[in-house]
Amino acid sequence: MxxxxxxxxxxxxxxxxxxxxxxxxxxxxxxxxxxxxxxxxxxxxxxxxxxxxxxxxxxxxxxxxxxxxxKIGYMLQRDHLFEWRTIWQNAILGLEIQKKLTEESRSYVKDLLKKYGLWEFRNYYPNQLSGGMRQRAALIRTLALKPDILLxxxxxxxxxxxxxxxxxxxxxxxxxxxxxxxxxxxxxxxxxxxxxxxxxxxxxxxxxxxxxxxxxxxxxxxxxxxxxxxxxxxxxxxxxxxxxxxxx
Incomplete structure (x- = not known):
């Protein structure tokens, strides 16, 4: 270290x-x-x-x-998922905003969702998930931008x-x-x-x-x-x- x-x-x-x-x-x-x-x-x-x-x-x-x-990623007290977007749409939100949504970045988010048990819920909306799953989705949204440091x-x-x-x-x-x-x-x-x-x-x-x-x-x-x-x-x-x- x-x-x-x-x-x-x-x-x-x-x-x-x-x-x-x-x-x-x-x-x-x-x-x-x-x-x-x-x-x-x-x-x-x-x-x-x-x-x-x-x-x-x-x-x-x-x-x-x-x-x-x-690069820094920020995780707040609330998950701040958009209720009208699916879990997949929430996960790629940061990439959309930063205009970094490519085939490669989509594939990376897909891998994260699969690895951490949310892929089968990708078409669900936040209000259909438990608090823990929502927080996991928020973390994946943050990780999608490939930060080195998480706050x-x-x-x-x-x-x-x-x-x-x-x-x-x-x-x-x-x-x-x-x-x-x-x-x-x-x-x-x-x-x-x-x-x-x-x-x-x-x-x-x-x-x-x-x-x-x-x-x-x-x-x-x-x-x-x-x-x-x-x-x-x-x-x-x-x-x-x-x-x-x-x-x-």
Whole structure:
């Protein structure tokens, strides 16, 4: 994992409103290496999604620098599938918008749908699928554009608990299988430990990096569900929970 895919150096960000400036991020630095899954966790409203927007280029930092080596794909909390389009039509939407719909790209989407169990549902509409299947379809739509880096912004939080466990397991396996790099923003500590190689813990706003955890688990099954059974899992959970600036 020598190749740096994302590098943040001393990144700060201020929102400008009619009332004045609001500092969201303060001097954030970390790297994301090729094939790595990095989790970003912190108190609600601390600027986690803002950080993803900066990595994606949607926002420019007020100070500091961001380097991204590769194409980015973005997965949001909602699947944002168009209800009037079939699963196939949703899967090729990004390619249509970017005018990249060729025989080769069609074949690639077809292979993805077959590989991940959605080909037989290609003529169904989103409201005919379960929440987990919809999220899988949204992921395939993102993968169709062949991104190198996936940004996941609370991508499973809209699902019920059982579906969330199952689909996070599926998404993890798909991204590993497709050899992607991922930055995962979540408020779910267990999800972050189960899916990530490292976890960046942010403070309350203005957010700075409080600590970066290297996740090393002893387990035979390295899927997210398997990793939850590791003896070290609870220790990481308790340590990260104490690190968060959450006051009830």
């Amino acid at each position: 020598d190749n740096v895919m994302v590098s943040l150096k001393n990144v700060s960000f201020k929102y400008h409103t009619l009332e004045g400036e609001t500092e969201a991020l303060n001097d954030i630095s970390f790297d994301v290496y090729e094939g790595e899954f990095v989790g970003v966790i912190g108190p609600s409203g601390c600027g986690k999604s803002t950080l993803l927007s900066i990595i994606s280029g949607l926002l420019k930092p007020s100070r500091g620098s961001v380097e991204v080596n590769g 996941l912004d609370e991508a499973f939080s809209a699902l019920d608990y059982q579906t969330k466990l199952a689909i996070s397991d599926e998404v993890y396996k798909i991204l590993k299988n497709e050899q992607k790099t991922a930055v995962i923003v979540t408020h779910d500590i267990s999800e972050a430990i189960a899916m990530c190689n490292r976890i960046v813990v942010l403070s309350k706003r203005p957010a700075y990096v409080k600590r970066i955890y290297e996740i090393s688990l002893t387990c035979d099954d390295y899927s997210p569900i398997g990793r939850r059974k590791a003896p070290e899992f609870r220790e990481y959970f308790n340590s990260i929970w104490k690190e968060l600036d959450i006051h009830v």
